[in-house]
Amino acid sequence: MNNFAFYNPTKIVFGRGTVSELGGLVEPYGKRVLLVYGGGSIKRNGLYDQVLRQLKGIGAEVYELPGVEPNPRLTSVHRGIELCREHDVQFILGVGGGSVIDAAKAIAAGVPYEGDVWDFYARKARVEKALPLGAVLTLAATGTEMNGNTVITNWEINQKRGMGSIHVYPKFSILDPELTFTVPADQTANGIVDMMSHVFEQYFSLTTDTPLQERLCESILKTVIENGELAIREPDNYAARANLMLCGTYALNGGMISVGVQQDWASHEIEHAISAVYDIAHGAGLSIVFPNWMKYVYRSRIDRFVQYAVRVWDIDPAGKSDEEIALAGIQATRDYFTRIGAPATLGEAGIGREKLDVMAEDAVRFGPLGSFRKLEKDDVKAILEMAL
Amino acid sequence: MNNFAFYNPTKIVFGRGTVSELGGLVEPYGKRVLLVYGGGSIKRNGLYDQVLRQLKGIGAEVYELPGVEPNPRLTSVHRGIELCREHDVQFILGVGGGSVIDAAKAIAAGVPYEGDVWDFYARKARVEKALPLGAVLTLAATGTEMNGNTVITNWEINQKRGMGSIHVYPKFSILDPELTFTVPADQTANGIVDMMSHVFEQYFSLTTDTPLQERLCESILKTVIENGELAIREPDNYAARANLMLCGTYALNGGMISVGVQQDWASHEIEHAISAVYDIAHGAGLSIVFPNWMKYVYRSRIDRFVQYAVRVWDIDPAGKSDEEIALAGIQATRDYFTRIGAPATLGEAGIGREKLDVMAEDAVRFGPLGSFRKLEKDDVKAILEMAL
Structure with a gap:
């Protein structure tokens, strides 16, 4: 810590x-x-x-x-x-x-x-x-x-x-x-992706000896996952909406869940670079970017991705390699985003490869991104390519 | 909520x-x-x-x-x-x-x-x-x-x-x-019991639809349990001391982990009544009282005690009744307190049955205690008897 x-x-x-x-x-x-x-x-x-x-x-x-x-x-x-x-x-x-x-x-x-x-x-x-x-x-x-x-x-x-x-x-x-009862399904889904992404930015970290912070992150993720689909299915379910609202606030209230933890925020910077050009919803952009970022960086600290898969997605580790467990957790993330109706590719948002270079350049304007794995322009471009 | x-x-x-x-x-x-x-x-x-x-x-x-x-x-x-x-x-x-x-x-x-x-x-x-x-x-x-x-x-x-x-x-x-490196083992143990007790007062509640709050409580409990024994064994282990310190603060920082949850606090009132007469350490008093309070009240909401046993103490529920699971969780609590050197009975603190009535009377001076189960004077006395 x-x-x-x-x-x-x-x-x-x-x-x-x-x-x-x-x-x-x-x-x-x-x-x-x-x-x-x-x-x-x-x-x-x-x-x-x-x-x-x-x-x-x-x-x-x-x-x-x-x-x-x-x-x-x-x-x-x-x-x-x-x-x-x-x-x-x-x-x-x-x-x-x-x-x-x-x-x-x-x-x-x-x-x-x-x-x-x-x-x-x-x-x-x-x-x-x-x-x-x-x-x-x-x-x-x-x-x-x-x-x-x-x-x-x-x-x-x-x-x-x-x-x-x-x-x-x-x-x-x-x-x-x-x-929030009247928030349509697509905006509810974008909100869900947004709050989960905020937790990811604080959870996937190289900082050690932070067991409480990790569990706080996992608590929010599990609660969002359970209540997110429920809120989309039953828009006026008070408990589901209340739980989501509280999770959204706690996910990013000045870093309460990640005190003493080095955060990442590369995926947010990449999303900002996308929506600065295409004006897509922030949550939609994060849904496209984040699982691809995960696939690109997970080897930087595979144990954290294994923990994520097991604790958040209840992936059964029996008989699997760390690599397989980690990838199963990433896939579960993508599947969940898809299940709530959030987009998986730039293509779904009508974005082609034309401006990948511009966006990658913009994303690293103030220097390399992130801390879990430092990303240069070429890394950002590779992640955007994966997202096409 | x-x-x-x-x-x-x-x-x-x-x-x-x-x-x-x-x-x-x-x-x-x-x-x-x-x-x-x-x-x-x-x-x-x-x-x-x-x-x-x-x-x-x-x-x-x-x-x-x-x-x-x-x-x-x-x-x-x-x-x-x-x-x-x-x-x-x-x-x-x-x-x-x-x-x-x-x-x-x-x-x-x-x-x-x-x-x-x-x-x-x-x-x-x-x-x-x-x-x-x-x-x-x-x-x-x-x-x-x-x-x-x-x-x-x-x-x-x-x-x-x-x-x-x-x-x-x-x-x-x-x-x-x-x-906190120089805090002796007994005071470290009292502190551990104190912070766990603060979580208990907020976790054992009749309020429904609070999945995030429950998980935040469980996150602190698990982290305290892991780091408490370590800090006692290795008093100058920075990570263990830091994790305990953060847990102690988060366990009672104005109710962050229990927003929208009706809290209990009966066990604290009972402990205050004891230490107002005998001047024992607060954590020691809580160690004596809390598992007995648990045994006295768990039927008010057995599902919460089942959840506690499974999620916090990893009790395997297979083949057990809810009653058995709940009691196993309570026993695990007592065993942990004993393992870190905290007392289990009033007798260990040199307290006999002479003033049980005075203490029970004092505890309910402002009315019945708690909310998980409302405790009158006779209930308090019964819990104190169990603690002898």
């Missing part, structure tokens, strides 16, 4: 009907609120009205940034920053999935910063302060509701980049599993 | 040599510091000097409260509160195990309160504010380093009581596993 620091100041308010606590949660931060949301589903399902009632109930002045995209765009973030500055906004509330909350974080960091907010994503500057923000989550997937990460896409230069800062942890996040 | 709120603002700084970060962690809170510690082991092992160097390094004025007892006493807390008021102390630093940190929390809450600090423990008042506090942990056990709980003993009236408040979460806790 490596030395570490862990600090996560986000308050989680979880369960049926908890949107009714929103007003009281926002009130300490001020009356001028920017409401950030996406494509309008919150207007159709009544959540928008509920949120506005809560905000009006505390006498808030509400400014709105609607239309944040599934891969949130820098242009939307710029609009939000302008709105905040124009109206001297004191608090930012994101109501939606990971994209909306990531955009809210970018806006929060951008408002008090003199330069362009993209500087944070381009690694030219570090966030020193931010407006306070909160979230009402409507999709179980990214974990952004309880961490300081945000990913934004800059279409002018076809780059999708992430950054993290303690200053953009939400002050609170409301997680009501009922708000 | 029940609705819940979760918020844990403690920063953890973990690993070898992290006491070197102490000065920087204290500095934001002020220069007048009360240093709280126990029986002097920190003077023998050099930690005291190291801490003072850190505090002098930021120009702090240090006032001292030495001699806090293993079951910390209200009289020590009163002395600490007086010192703080007299010197206008701005920050309280506890350096030691759970008792020292619990005392530091009591002092922190007591300083700005006009009445007697015992009011909080007697449930006559709630903490509204507190001085900021931090901790350097020297014993893996209670989890107090990352929660808002504190337990104090009032010897005038023979009562040991706990209370919890968000205002007494440490601002930071430094966890250096090397500081």
Whole structure:
């Protein structure tokens, strides 16, 4: 186990009907609120009205940034920053999935910063302060509701980049599993792949002597696997939706499950390079990339892949070589993704070999990827070839 | 799963040599510091000097409260509160195990309160504010380093009581596993029993649909079991000490492993009633009580005890009734406690049947105990009889 620091100041308010606590949660931060949301589903399902009632109930002045995209765009973030500055906004509330909350974080960091907010994503500057923000989550997937990460896409230069800062942890996040009942099967599946991938990035590590962290990862994976298919089959099964939502949050809440563990994140970088060019859903991209990454790297530490196969997928090790056990676990991962309807190849997402080189180049822009096995451009290209 | 709120603002700084970060962690809170510690082991092992160097390094004025007892006493807390008021102390630093940190929390809450600090423990008042506090942990056990709980003993009236408040979460806790290398085998064992007991209180629950929480509990238990014996056999095995320390913290960090789960805590109340009369170590008391509590209550939800036996103790269920599996798990618990040297009976702690009635009466002073099975005075007495 490596030395570490862990600090996560986000308050989680979880369960049926908890949107009714929103007003009281926002009130300490001020009356001028920017409401950030996406494509309008919150207007159709009544959540928008509920949120506005809560905000009006505390006498808030509400400014709105609607239309944040599934891969949130820098242009939307710029609009939000302008709105905040124009109206001297004191608090930012994101109501939606990971994209909306990531955009809210970018806006929060951008408002008090003199330069362009993209500087944070381009690694030219570090966030020193931010407006306070909160979230009402409507999709179980990214974990952004309880961490300081945000990913934004800059279409002018076809780059999708992430950054993290303690200053953009939400002050609170409301997680009501009922708000996810209407999430369609394909988005539910993408969310499942996303949260499993977050665990993979922390689980497949070369760090030794981390038995608790490994088991915490395995606990989330097994729970997601059981509840994921159930939630797709029965979209309004409260227990399944609640278990998924909790797993999504715990999978990436500032690294609680992987304290002292060197993480990888190569697959995420590769996916970002894909969706910066093709604008596919993040979960879909991860579904295509991750099992191929596994096949490419598993020999770096085959015992971890054996443990994964046995503990997470209940692969019976009797009479099998380590190689066979490891590969059976990887295959089980792919089969599960397929079973929940997530794509297996770039081809399924309409992506051919034309831009493999561009994507591989972009992925390693800041240097080789990952730590489980360091990946150079040629490695990334090989993984993308496997994914065709 | 029940609705819940979760918020844990403690920063953890973990690993070898992290006491070197102490000065920087204290500095934001002020220069007048009360240093709280126990029986002097920190003077023998050099930690005291190291801490003072850190505090002098930021120009702090240090006032001292030495001699806090293993079951910390209200009289020590009163002395600490007086010192703080007299010197206008701005920050309280506890350096030691759970008792020292619990005392530091009591002092922190007591300083700005006009009445007697015992009011909080007697449930006559709630903490509204507190001085900021931090901790350097020297014993893996209670989890107090990352929660808002504190337990104090009032010897005038023979009562040991706990209370919890968000205002007494440490601002930071430094966890250096090397500081626990010198903890003797019996105290290491008590710490192991304590952390396992904390998990039991959250794991044996009637709440349904909590698969992630159950697995998180099982993850900690299995890791403690593996590393506990190793740490006793090899006191300076860094990995074993580090894994135990992390388990102790995660076992009770504000309920992270049991969000949305109704907890029990009857066994802790029973142990408090015992040690309020006999001043035995908390972990020793829990070792005596818990397996007996298990035997008394397991029929309330036998499937959870079956799961415990199979998943935590690898009991082979083939050919056994649920009853047999559950009892095998309970026996495995007792055997493990015995293997690490923790006591099994009140007799081993020199306690006879003279005061069973007084203790049972005291345990239910605020009403029946627990939730897995509600325990009246007669139930508590029956469990104590089983423990003789």
